[in-house]
Amino acid sequence: MKAPALLDNARLPRWLLPAGWPERDGVPVLARLALEAGRVQSVRPASDGEEPDPADWDLAGTLVLPGFVDAHTHLDKAFTLPRMKEVQPGLLGAIDAMLADRVHWSASDVHERAARGLQWAWECGTTHLRTHVDWWEPDTVPLAWPVMAELAQEWAGRVRLEQVSLIKLPLFEDAAQARRLARQVKATGPHALLGGFVHSTNWSGNALRNLLVAAQACDLDVDLHVDEELNSAAVGLQTTARILREIGFEGRVVCGHVCALAAQPEAQALATLDAVARAPITIVSLPATNLLLQDAVTGRTPRMRGITLVKEARERGIALLFASDNVQDPFCRLGSFDPVEALGTAALVAQLDAPFDDWSQALCRGDWLQRASATTAPTLVGARADLVLFTQADRHGWPSRSATRVVLRDGRVTHGDAAPFLPR
Incomplete structure (x- = not known):
């Protein structure tokens, strides 16, 4: 035509x-x-x-x-749910189920599932997609990592694919090891970012500092899972903002989830967002997965929504995006790699006004993932x-x-x- x-x-x-x-x-x-x-x-x-x-x-x-940016996905895990048995509720239960499924992973298995996800994303109108890749061992590149690099080449010109190393925070406890991990990610190419899982169950301010310092040394942008929990004592986001200012970080840091803000006293949560507004941080909210995993107990209806303070973030001029996150895996049994679905969920759970005229930019602003802040x-x-x-x-x-x-x-x-x- x-x-x-x-x-x-x-x-x-x-x-x-x-x-x-x-x-x-x-x-x-x-x-x-x-x-x-x-x-x-x-x-x-x-x-x-x-x-x-x-x-x-x-x-x-x-x-x-405009075409969409799906700023936080997990192509390596996608479509694994059909081969799983019972999955225990909550984030940690999903992690256990995913670990058990790894025996089924091969390069061809990951490629097929990830390519299916990219095809769905392409069909719905996504032009830019970022996937996290589980990285468990300090000295071994995960099986899925080179598969994503291969897919980035295969899909060039259709979907811009970026990949993030989702590394357990304790692996950054040693500064030399943190630098080695950062160098491995850097060697992958300009589409690769350093990432980590920052949670109260593995919390270490020293490890987080080493991660960010190593990224700065290797000229890498960063994408973190942060405070994916309804624990009012979680301090990952506020510590990230503080360290970035202390080291003069020159890149862009994306903080995904940050659910704990919704569980904290109002003054504490807003003070953290004030600090985020002064740092080179973009927040990505994942409403579907957080609704499913947060406040999850077998046989009990959840009382808390799990979504972060999206309105308060926007009021402070913080760049904020919504994204698909997990699709048909133990973390989220639903999904289709259509970020519009994520915004539809957010519009209800966060009571958003004017989804089309205002909040639709949270699906389209790929510049909010870049280093240079938009000046126009x-x-x-x-x-x-x-x-x-x-x-x-x-x-x-x-x-x-x-x-x-x-x-x-x-x-x-x-x-x-x-x-x-x-x-x-």
Whole structure:
């Protein structure tokens, strides 16, 4: 199918529109997107008086978003649930089940499952996906690590795949070993990041410092599982923010989960977020997995939601993303590598206002994973025409009825039925 030159009457989210965009009855007017050579050349109000070309696509108010970033997944674990027996509730029960399943892992097994996850992500409109990879031994690269590097090459140009070493915090207790681990990750390539599992069951401020210092020495960005628990005494996030300031960390650190904020006294939690706002930290919230694993006891309905303080983080200007996390494994039996599902869950559990006009940026802002903080407002102009069109949703109810969509890559349809938009 020929790529359209113009998408007329597109409904863009408010966060993606330039300042001064006209409104009608308090609602931003529809947009006209000009495409050329696979990129967005201009974005103008559709009501600017210009006559449309008969060959243009009339979207008639269809919701449009940029391609998604799924900032926290576990491709190495995906789709393992069908071969497991009983899984005990909670995070630690899921970890035990995953350890038992490792006897089934081979390079071909991991490749097949991870490739399936990437295919699903590609079909839903994701352009950038970050996966964590379990790394258990200090002197042995995990079986899945080179598989992810291979998949990153195979999927180049379709999905940008990054991989994070998910290493137990005690393995960083020795500074020399921390540097060796960082060098191994660095040698993988620019798509690799140093990571760790920071939890009260393995807590060591010294090990966390060694991890961050080693990353700084190797010029690596960092992506951590932090305080994935409803323990008010957990201090991983606040300690991370403090150490980053002390060492003058120059990269970007992503802190995933940070559920413990929701269990802490208000003043303590907000003071921690104030410190995070002064550090080069992005928060990634994983609502589906945290709902399933936090406050989990057999035969008992959970009382706490497990989601972190997303509104309070945003109020402080902290970059915040939602992501899929685990998919059909012992950590989360559901999921489809569609980050829109994560936002749909968050919209309910965190009582989010304006999911489309405001919070949808928490699925699209790949720049929030980069080192340089954005100094200008986000824009489609000049970007690749990687777009997702929601053909049955509206701005009030989205992400309800969001499953049916048309995906454009470089302005061309890769998935979905664009027939309703074609000139007649």
